[in-house]
Amino acid sequence: MNSGGVLRDRTSAQVRELIQDGRAPTVVVPVGSVEQHGPHLPLDTDTRIAEAVAAAAAAELSGNVLFAAALSYGASGEHQGFAGTISLGTETLTAVLVEYGRSVCHWASRVVYVNGHGGNLEALRAAVRLLRKEDRDAAWCSCSVVGADAHAGHTETSVLLHLCPEVVRTQDWVRGNTESLADLMPRMSAGGLAAVSESGVLGDPTTATAAAGQHIFSTMVADCCARIHRWNPGPDGMLI
Ligand SMILES: [Zn+2]
Numbered sequence: 001m002n003s004g005g006v007l008r009d010r011t012s013a014q015v016r017e018l019i020q021d022g023r024a025p026t027v028v029v030p031v032g033s034v035e036q037h038g039p040h041l042p043l044d045t046d047t048r049i050a051e052a053v054a055a056a057a058a059a060e061l062s063g064n065v066l067f068a069a070a071l072s073y074g075a076s077g078e079h080q081g082f083a084g085t086i087s088l089g090t091e092t093l094t095a096v097l098v099e100y101g102r103s104v105c106h107w108a109s110r111v112v113y114v115n116g117h118g119g120n121l122e123a124l125r126a127a128v129r130l131l132r133k134e135d136r137d138a139a140w141c142s143c144s145v146v147g148a149d150a151h152a153g154h155t156e157t158s159v160l161l162h163l164c165p166e167v168v169r170t171q172d173w174v175r176g177n178t179e180s181l182a183d184l185m186p187r188m189s190a191g192g193l194a195a196v197s198e199s200g201v202l203g204d205p206t207t208a209t210a211a212a213g214q215h216i217f218s219t220m221v222a223d224c225c226a227r228i229h230r231w232n233p234g235p236d237g238m239l240i
Helices: 012-020 045-060 089-104 118-133 154-163 181-191 210-230
Strands: 026-031 065-067 110-115 138-142
Touching: 026 045, 026 089, 045 065, 045 110, 045 154, 045 210, 089 110, 089 118, 110 118, 118 138, 138 210, 154 210
Parallel strands: 026 065, 026 110, 110 138
Antiparallel strands: none
16 A cells, blocks of 8 residues: 555645655656547546556555546647547647646656547657756656557547446447558648548447456556656656
């Protein structure tokens, strides 16, 4: 059991005690998005995944680790053609991550952003690079697994079937565009995701299962735990 816990449940005095107890805490912050996830997954899919991975990682890590509430909005410009999507954009998200890091580092020894959305990467890299240049010990890692499909496909749908099956509309799922992201990118940068997938899905959710989701989820948690434990930020601030 770690000595940290959930930040929002603590009082300021309790956080101060953690600091006086020895090394100041590491704060683990999920970063998600509000964007379309096909006809079958909720808009906050990335936030749900980042939150669950970050919470499980924080609980598993020994030592002084605090789990903070998610930053639930991200950079989702490529999904703007779909109703429900709310994007802060890369520039604003970068500013949010920088100011968050500057503020939390007044009392925390480290802050790590646990990211659930690929579109946030540019902001994460820029913000964490700046924070590190300012001598703040910030870093980030991703909820990712080898062989994952891109968006609202087998990977994300399986994880949600594991975490919160009640929000997955399996009766509405459809196979999306399964070309590789590298092949899709030129058309996507020009016309957004709507230009390559009418349903908003990249990948195939119809093969998703809760059992696969449990495996994918525990792989994501183990990967983030190992990276946070090693604490070896690379040149762009990603934990290696
Ligand atoms: Zn997603």
